[in-house]
Each structure stands twice: as structure tokens, then as C-alpha cells.
Amino acid sequence: MKTVFSFLKPYFLCIAAALFFTLTELAVELFQPLLMAKMIDDGIMTGDLGAVLALGAAMVGMSLAAFASGLLNSFYSSHVSQNMGYDMRCQLFEKIQSFAFANFSRFPASSLITRMTNDVTQIQNTVFMSLRIMLRAPLLVLGSVVMAFIVNARLALILLAVVPVLFFILVWLMKRAGKLFRAVQEKLDAVNSVMQENLAGIRVIKAFLRRKHESDRFTKASKNLRNLTVSALRWTELAMPLVLLVMNGSIIVILWFGSFEVTGGSASVGEVVAIVNYTTRMTGAMSIFSMIIMAFSRARASSQRIADVFAEEISLRDGEESDSALMIQQGTIVFDSVSFQYPETEVPVLQNISFTAERGERVAVLGATGSGKSTLFQLLPRLYDVNGGKILIDDNDIRKMKLDVLRKQIGFVPQETMLFTGTVKDNIAWGNAKATMEEIVEAAVHAQIHDTVMAFPDQYDTLLGQKGVNLSGGQKQRLAIARALVRKPKILLLDDSTSALDVKTEQKLLAALKAYSCTTLMITQKMSTTMNADTILLLEEGRLLAKGSHKQLLQDCALYQKIYHSQFEEEDSYVQ
Numbered sequence: 001m002k003t004v005f006s007f008l009k010p011y012f013l014c015i016a017a018a019l020f021f022t023l024t025e026l027a028v029e030l031f032q033p034l035l036m037a038k039m040i041d042d043g044i045m046t047g048d049l050g051a052v053l054a055l056g057a058a059m060v061g062m063s064l065a066a067f068a069s070g071l072l073n074s075f076y077s078s079h080v081s082q083n084m085g086y087d088m089r090c091q092l093f094e095k096i097q098s099f100a101f102a103n104f105s106r107f108p109a110s111s112l113i114t115r116m117t118n119d120v121t122q123i124q125n126t127v128f129m130s131l132r133i134m135l136r137a138p139l140l141v142l143g144s145v146v147m148a149f150i151v152n153a154r155l156a157l158i159l160l161a162v163v164p165v166l167f168f169i170l171v172w173l174m175k176r177a178g179k180l181f182r183a184v185q186e187k188l189d190a191v192n193s194v195m196q197e198n199l200a201g202i203r204v205i206k207a208f209l210r211r212k213h214e215s216d217r218f219t220k221a222s223k224n225l226r227n228l229t230v231s232a233l234r235w236t237e238l239a240m241p242l243v244l245l246v247m248n249g250s251i252i253v254i255l256w257f258g259s260f261e262v263t264g265g266s267a268s269v270g271e272v273v274a275i276v277n278y279t280t281r282m283t284g285a286m287s288i289f290s291m292i293i294m295a296f297s298r299a300r301a302s303s304q305r306i307a308d309v310f311a312e313e314i315s316l317r318d319g320e321e322s323d324s325a326l327m328i329q330q331g332t333i334v335f336d337s338v339s340f341q342y343p344e345t346e347v348p349v350l351q352n353i354s355f356t357a358e359r360g361e362r363v364a365v366l367g368a369t370g371s372g373k374s375t376l377f378q379l380l381p382r383l384y385d386v387n388g389g390k391i392l393i394d395d396n397d398i399r400k401m402k403l404d405v406l407r408k409q410i411g412f413v414p415q416e417t418m419l420f421t422g423t424v425k426d427n428i429a430w431g432n433a434k435a436t437m438e439e440i441v442e443a444a445v446h447a448q449i450h451d452t453v454m455a456f457p458d459q460y461d462t463l464l465g466q467k468g469v470n471l472s473g474g475q476k477q478r479l480a481i482a483r484a485l486v487r488k489p490k491i492l493l494l495d496d497s498t499s500a501l502d503v504k505t506e507q508k509l510l511a512a513l514k515a516y517s518c519t520t521l522m523i524t525q526k527m528s529t530t531m532n533a534d535t536i537l538l539l540e541e542g543r544l545l546a547k548g549s550h551k552q553l554l555q556d557c558a559l560y561q562k563i564y565h566s567q568f569e570e571e572d573s574y575v576q
């Protein structure tokens with residue numbers, strides 16, 4: 001719970017106010033039975049109407065004070081819990097944003113979503129309850145025992161014997177349930193994960209008629225969640241009946257001994273009534289306490305899960321040089337004996353890759369599927385760091401550059417196009433928040449999407465659905481390219497980003513890119529694209545098999561010749 005306490009620190013004064021009003025409310029509650037006893041013994045038993053009225057008026061006044069204190073306590077409790085939850089979510093979001101790709105392999109997206117939503121809510125609810133009633137419950141129990149001693153010490157001894165035993169049983173239950181609730185939250189992650197995959201892949205699921213299969217997967221995950229929650233709740237639900245049994249038993253014992261005390265003259269009727277009243281209040285408080293145990297044990301588990309995210313060490317260090325000399329001026333890229341393997345795998349994905357891409361050069365990256373092309377691209381904006389060798393941009397090792405500086409000047413169009421809910425304009429400007437409308441249109445024109453956008457009913461204000469569902473594959477790709485171009489990048493990375501474009505549109509797009517004089521690396525499978533590149537890198541199983549111009553490779557590289565002939569023969573056979 002250390003994490004929760006650190007988030008509560010800024011609200012120290014509000015917490016103090018909430019506790020103050022809890023104590024006021026509690027003081028009134030504890031004095032009420034005392035006044036009642038006095039009213040019975042000094043007013044009702046003696047027939048003194050004046051005393052009854054005076055004590056009655058005092059009781060009404062105190063009840064109003066308790067009401068006002070309760071309201072103010074609620075106000076401060078919700079202020080603290082909601083703001084603390086807000087702070088926690090914002091800081092979690094910031095932390096997750098700073099995660100490197102390797103960190104995400106330890107925290108799947110579904111689990112991070114549960115942590116940011118459900119886990120924070122569990123903590124918020126518990127903080128609210130704690131400030132509102134949790135403190136009140138143990139204090140009411142303690143206060144009741146003390147007041148019972150003031151009223152009649154002999155009868156109060158019964159309570160003193162019962163309360164500690166009950167308290168230890170409740171704490172034991174809480175610890176046991178806590179472990180189970182951590183597992184419950186993990187099962188909730190699993191349900192969210194299935195749900196997330198289903199929503200993202202709904203088209204494939206329908207197309208492959210896999211609804212039944214997916215329903216079964218969801219049912220299985222939900223059943224696991226239900227079963228574990230039920231076993232966790234069994235422990236916590238044991239608490240309430242246990243409290244009621246023990247406390248009601250205590251009342252019977254108090255009445256039994258009380259009757260002897262009253263007969264023997266060592267206790268008054270009012271005293272016995274007051275002690276029974278305190279015991280009833282304690283029963284209520286203990287019942288609330290047992291209910292809160294469930295929330296508390298769950299919040300402990302949630303707090304640990306949130307602490308795990310905060311404790312996660314970011315596996316990618318930001319460069320320390322803020323020197324403007326380390327800005328990208330030219331965009332010359334040097335890969336110097338670069339090797340790389342993913343953190344979770346044993347096998348190197350790239351081995352000893354060396355090449356240079358001069359300013360404004362167009363480099364085509366070619367290779368079989370799984371040969372490491374996308375991985376090579378991900379190393380440039382430092383989505384991962386190299387394991388061996390180094391990457392230089394304008395002679396600066398990219399690990400020394402500030403991540404912001406580096407990424408700002410790279411236009412990256414990943415293989416899987418990612419668009420956001422919003423307008424076409426918003427989606428292009430996403431690449432450069434400061435872009436003017438002219439710059440947005442200019443980028444769209446160069447990306448060959450402007451005419452298509454102008455044909456939409458609302459043109460640049462046309463709303464795109466989630467992930468751009470209302471666009472074709474080629475339209476999405478061109479919008480993603482426009483988003484990269486609006487940054488006016490020094491380096492442009494196109495990861496198979498023109499695969500859905502016809503040859504004519506692709507050629508127009510490549511010609512338009514000349515206006516940017518950026519160094520362009522493009523992964524492609526199309527010979528028509530490769531032929532126009534200044535340099536071609538041919539990858540095979542993570543190694544750089546050949547590099548050179550189309551002419552050179554066609555002369556010297558057997559694999560390149562094979563790819564070339566296979567594609568052109570294929571095209572010829574289509575023509576025939």
C-alpha cells in the first residue's frame with residue numbers, strides 16, 4: 001500500500017479535515033448512549049420531565065452536529081479519493097508512455113488497461129471508504145469499549161474479551177483474501193485480453209466463421225474469473241456472519257450477567273441498556289469493518305499491481321546530449337556492424353549489418369518474409385536499441401541523441417497502418433501538431449491522397465472511424481504517408497507502405513517525395529519500386545546478402561536475379 005500512501009501525501013490537509021469530521025461524528029455517537037442512560041436513570045425512572053426535555057434537546061442538537069459532520073466528511077473523502085485516482089491514472093499513463101517496446105512484452109496491453117481502470121477504481125473506492133467509515137468503524141469499536149468501561153467496568157470486561165479475538169480473525173481473513181484477489185485481477189486481465197482481441201479482429205472472426213470458437217474462449221476466461229472471484233469472496237463473506245454471531249452472543253451474555261448485577265444493586269437498568277447499546281453499535285461497526293475487509297484486501301492486490309508498473313525499469317535510456325549539434329541536419333545514415341535480437345528471443349534477428357545511406361538517397365530494402373526488414377527500421381527511431389555495433393545519423397551515435405530530437409525528424413510509416421478516430425485533417429496533423437492547413441494539404445497532395453479526400457462529402461473534415469475502418473487499404477496507406485510527410489522529415493521510413501498502391505500511383509508518389517530531399521528507406525517486395533532506388537539492400541535471414549544499384553545486383557547477385565525474373569515472368573504470364 002506504499003504506492004497509495006505516496007499518492008495521498010498531497011491531500012494531507014483534506015485527509016485531516018475528513019478525519020476531524022469523522023471524529024466529531026463519532027464523538028456524538030458515543031455520547032448518545034450516555035445521555036440516554038442519564039435520561040432513563042435521572043428523568044424517566046424519577047419522573048423528572050424537565051431533565052427528560054433538557055437531555056432530549058441535547059440529543060437532537062448532537063444529532064444535527066453529527067449530520068453536518070457526516071456531510072463534510074463525505075465531501076472531503078470523495079475529493080481526496082477522486083483526485084488521488086486522477087493523479088494515479090495520469091502518472092500511470094505517463095509511465096506507460098515512456099515504456100520501451102521491451103517493457104510492453106512484460107505488461108500486455110489488456111493488463112495495463114485493467115491496471116489503469118479497474119485497479120485504480122478499487123483503490124479509489126477503498127480510500128473513500130477508509131476516510132468515510134473505515135476509520136470510524138475501529139474507532140467506534142474502541143470508543144464503545146472505553147465508554148462501556150466508564151459506564152460499568154465489570155460488564156465491559158465481556159466486550160474486552162471478545163473484541164481482540166474478532167479483530168485477529170478479520171485480519172487473517174483479509175490477508176488470505178488478498179492473495180486470491182491478486183489472482184482475480186490477473187483473470188480480469190485475461191477477460192479483457194480476449195475482449196480486446198475480439199473487437200480488434202471482428203472482421204476476421206466473422207469472415208472465418210470463428211464466432212463459436214471465440215465465444216468459447218471468452219466463456220472460458222469469464223468462468224475462470226467467476227470461479228476465482230467466488231472463492232475469494234467466500235473468505236470475505238465468512239466475516240460478516242461471524243461478527244454477528246459473536247456480537248449477538250455477547251449481548252445475550254451481557255443481559256444475563258446484567259440482570260444479576262441489577263438485582264444485586266451493583267448496576268442500574270440505564271447502565272445495562274447503555275452497554276447493550278454500545279454493543280449494538282459495535283456490532284454495526286464490526287459488520288462494516290468486515291465488509292471493508294473485502295475492499296481493502298482487493299485494494300492491496302491492486303496497489304501491488306500498480307506499484308509493479310511504477311517500478312518497471314525503462315529498458316531504453318534517453319540520450320544525454322541536448323547539444324543542437326546532435327540535431328539531424330543532413331539525414332545521412334550509417335549502420336556500422338549492427339546486430340540485434342529481441343529481448344525475449346535467443347536468436348539474433350540482424351547480424352553484422354553495415355551500409356550507408358547518403359542525404360536524399362533512396363534505399364530499397366528487399367528480402368524474404370521474416371528476414372529482418374521491419375526490425376532494421378525499428379532500430380532507427382530507437383524503438384529498440386542495437387545489441388552490437390552502432391547506428392550513426394550525421395556522424396552521431398543515435399543512442400547519444402535525445403529521443404525527442406531523433407524521432408521528431410523521422411517520418412515513420414509502419415507496416416500496419418494506424419489511424420485514429422477523428423477527421424482526415426486531424427489524422428494528417430497528428431504527425432505535426434503545428435502544421436497549417438496549407439501544409440496538411442501539401443502533404444496530402446504529395447502522398448497522392450488529396451484528390452480522394454476532396455471527393456469525400458466533408459473533404460478534410462470527413463470523420464474516420466476507429467482505425468480508419470471507412471477507408472480502403474490504399475487510402476489508409478496514403479493517409480499514413482501524408483502524416484509522415486507533414487513532419488517534413490529528414491529521414492523517411494516506408495515499411496511496405498505502398499503495397500496496396502497501383503504502379504502508376506506509386507510512381508507518382510515516389511516522384512513527389514523528391515520535393516522533401518529526405519533520405520528514404522523503403523521496404524518493398526515490388527521490383528518496379530526497387531529498380532528506381534539509388535541503392536538496394538538485400539537481406540537474407542538477418543544478414544545483408546548484397547547491396548548496390550539495380551544494375552549491379554542484377555549482374556552480381558544470384559538471389560536478386562531470381563527475384564527479378566520471378567516477378568517479371570509472373571507479370572508476363574499475366575499479360576499472356
Ligand SMILES: Nc1ncnc2c1ncn2[C@@H]1O[C@H](COP(=O)(O)OP(=O)(O)OP(=O)(O)O)[C@@H](O)[C@H]1O
Pocket residue numbers: 342344345349367368369370371372373374375376415
Ligand atoms: N517483437 C518481436 N519479438 C520477438 N521476435 C520478433 C518480434 N518481431 C519480429 N520478430 C522476429 O524477428 C524476425 C524478423 O522479423 P521482421 O518483422 O523484422 O521481418 P520482416 O523481414 O519485416 O518480415 P515481413 O516481410 O514478413 O514483414 C522474425 O523471425 C520474427 O519472428
